[in-house]
Amino acid sequence: SQKIEQNSEALNIQEGKTATLTCNYTNYSPAYLQWYRQDPGRGPVFLLLIRENEKEKRKERLKVTFDTTLKQSLFHITASQPADSATYLCALDSQTGANNLFFGTGTRLTVIP
Amino acid sequence: DSGVTQTPKHLITATGQRVTLRCSPRSGDLSVYWYQQSLDQGLQFLIQYYNGEERAKGNILERFSAQQFPDLHSELNLSSLELGDSALYFCASSPQGSLGSDTQYFGPGTRLTVL
Numbered sequence: 001s002q003k004i005e006q007n008s009e010a011l012n013i014q015e016g017k018t019a020t021l022t023c024n025y026t027n028y029s030p031a032y033l034q035w036y037r038q039d040p041g042r043g044p045v046f047l048l049l050i051r052e053n054e055k056e057k058r059k060e061r062l063k064v065t066f067d068t069t070l071k072q073s074l075f076h077i078t079a080s081q082p083a084d085s086a087t088y089l090c091a092l093d094s095q096t097g098a099n100n101l102f103f104g105t106g107t108r109l110t111v112i113p
Numbered sequence: 114d115s116g117v118t119q120t121p122k123h124l125i126t127a128t129g130q131r132v133t134l135r136c137s138p139r140s141g142d143l144s145v146y147w148y149q150q151s152l153d154q155g156l157q158f159l160i161q162y163y164n165g166e167e168r169a170k171g172n173i174l175e176r177f178s179a180q181q182f183p184d185l186h187s188e189l190n191l192s193s194l195e196l197g198d199s200a201l202y203f204c205a206s207s208p209q210g211s212l213g214s215d216t217q218y219f220g221p222g223t224r225l226t227v228l
Binding site for chain 2: 034044045093102104106
């Protein structure tokens with residue numbers, strides 16, 4: 001079965017720096033990969049989607065890359081702010097013809113002022 | 114606010130009991146998904162409905178069942194509850210449900226505590 005790993009449970013960085021989060025997967029070839037943000041006690045919120053034929057996607061201070069050879073996605077937050085502190089989840093499509101997602105366990109990001 | 118509503122927000126019950134969680138999707142969305150999030154398992158997909166029909170099934174226990182009604186709201190029924198069922202249960206909705214690129218909008222969740 002597919003396995004999705006996010007490189008670290010927690011990441012602390014200084015305000016203004018770039019945060020880089022990693023999502024690795026095995027036994028799988030997703031057509032789409034999504035990133036979500038989750039704040040404590042709240043539901044995940046969609047951030048970005050990248051397709052298998054796209055190398056990079058940007059949205060404001062966010063950037064996602066997708067390397068299907070390495071089976072890896074990198075999620076970058078540039079000029080990080082304390083308000084960016086949250087858990088970030090990567091999610092892969094199920095490739096079943098439905099739209100259900102398989103989620104990684106998440107990386108908890110803390111931006112230190 | 115995602116537009117997805119879930120009730121109740123909190124639920125405390127005893128082992129062996131049965132509970133029903135309710136979800137109203139965003140206006141116009143045809144697909145509803147149920148996920149379970151526990152500390153040790155992360156966010157796990159349970160089941161998906163599309164326009165009233167079951168579309169996909171994940172690791173949903175036989176003690177759990179769900180349905181989507183003609184008005185598109187959905188209910189997740191959990192029976193013979195065990196301590197290990199304590200978790201956050203999220204409902205999500207999306208416009209369609211047959212494309213891997215369909216964005217999912219999550220509700221605020223129901224926190225279930227089984228004592």
